[in-house]
Amino acid sequence: MRDRELTIAEAEQAAEQVGETWVEKLEFGLSAPAVGDMGTVADPTLELAQSMRANAGSGAFRSEPREFVLKMIADLPPDARDFADKDEAELEQFLDDVLAGKR
Incomplete structure (x- = not known):
């Protein structure tokens, strides 16, 4: 800001x-530079983003964000919990979106 x-x-x-x-x-x-446009630039932020995108599908990588989201949902009032936790498929889609930077 x-x-x-x-x-x-x-x-x-x-x-x-x-x-x-x-x-x-x-x-x-x-807009963020495309992952393939990094060339010879040594930017740790871009390297971390590339690594996270590459590993976003692995169970080990997703377990911590998943636990965080589930804890956050549990802390919300009941009427505010359905944004990502209606069923397992919606939770997984929410995690996909968050890890891809869509939310």
Whole structure:
């Protein structure tokens, strides 16, 4: 959030310097680099993301997030628990989505 606010402040400052100009809207079109685009860049964050995507289907990798989600569901009020726990298939789909960064 702070980076966004700084970018907006920089844009407003640049508009003031030009004069008779205002910033009506800024659009941020950001996306993570594709896994194959890493090339020779040594970015530990991208390497971790690549490793997590590669292992997201393994039972050993999924067991900890699964336990966390089940504990979180148990801590919620009963009427708020059905977002991922109606049945086993929905829980697995929820985990797939979370691990893929879709939720």
